[in-house]
Amino acid sequence: MTDLDTEVRIPPGVELRDGRLLDNVLGQTYPLSGSACAFLELMLQRRRLGEIATIVAERFGVEEETVATDLIQFVETLNSGHLLNVRGGSPTLRFRRWAGQLAYSVVTRSFPTRRVTRHAVSAHGLLPHLASISAILGKHTMPVWLLPAAGLLALGTLAKLELAAVLAPAILAVFLCLVVHEFGHALAIWREGAGSYVVTAGWNVAIVHSVARPAPLIHAGGPALAGAVGVCAVIVSLVAGSPQSASFAVPFLLNLAGLTVFSKDGRSLARAL
Amino acid sequence: MTRTFIKSALIGTVSFGVIAYCLVLVLAVLSQSGRVADVGLRLGPLEIFQVWVDESGHHFTIGTGIALVAALGGVVNGIGAVILARQRIRSMRAAH
Known part of the structure; x- marks a missing residue:
């Protein structure tokens, strides 16, 4: 669960080069679309997701809400693939995440997917x-x-x-x-x-x-x-x-x-x- | 598939055998320090294990049940590995 207050970091061992995302440890390359490349370039400048959504929406002439939805989905996909570290978020979101995970565990009797952090x-x-x-x-x-x-x-x-x-x-x-x-x-x-x-x-x-x-x-x-x-x-x-x-x-x-x-x-x- | 079963059964037997045997040894040391006279587990006619302590130190017997735990663990692990292998083959066939 990610919101626009979340901070994201590209972990060590992962780099953006020539419009592709490189995982130097596993030796894998991921080609990126124009908007994904713009997202990652702005993430490298250590901007929050809200700022990134505003800038990309202006640059591509798209509604900010649409960009924000895509951006959050993009961040969660990269996080689950160990290509992006996510931290922070508003206190309300942290509480919602905690309550959501607790409810998920009680109802399904299993552990929910957790936010992954990659360490070099x-x-x-x-x-x-x-x-x-x-x-x-x-x-x-x-x-x-x-x-x-x-x-x-x-x-x-x-x-x-x-x-x-x-x-x-x-x-x-x-x-x-x-x-x-x-x-x-x-x-x-x-x-x-x-x-x-x-x-x-x-x-x-x-x-x-x-x-x-x-x-x-x-x-x-x-x-x-x-x-x-x-x-x-x-x-x-x-x-x-x-x-x-x-x-x-x-x-x-x-x-x-x-x-x-x-x-x-x-x-x-x-x-x- | 037979090789997978044998290898996994062997790994399971050794793992569960070492766990069960060493846990009985741990229980022996703990019962000695706690001056517990007699600790044991029996299932019907089968003695899983028994540990007892006297004045001179600790004495313990390890029942035949430990071997049974190891053998059962090995069989269950072997069957589990075969089920996993079959699932893998089925998903590979489905992918093709």
């Missing part, structure tokens, strides 16, 4: 690559994951104080296993020598890559690495007799279910086999 990852060496992925996850998804987890910890502590010492490592592990999971995918993509970027949408996160052929290792890399960390944590807990290490292992171990058809990664893996 460093391609200068493996360590900077992994560091940039963890920075993105830390900034964009950690608060979303840690807030409900902290609420759960508070409830557990209220029920029994001793539970906090056992629950806290598991809650930390929920975020860490997200990072390790994405590291696993990133390592496999790195091994293939392919370009990639990170996409976040609310609490969802994904690594998008340019490997076109079926690559089972890329799909299996995330759950397998997280599962391996979980097994190591279980071994440590058995040797040291540490309940903290045991509870820390649980989210990592459950990540192994990501190798099966019950998860998105597992379904992609089954298709690639």
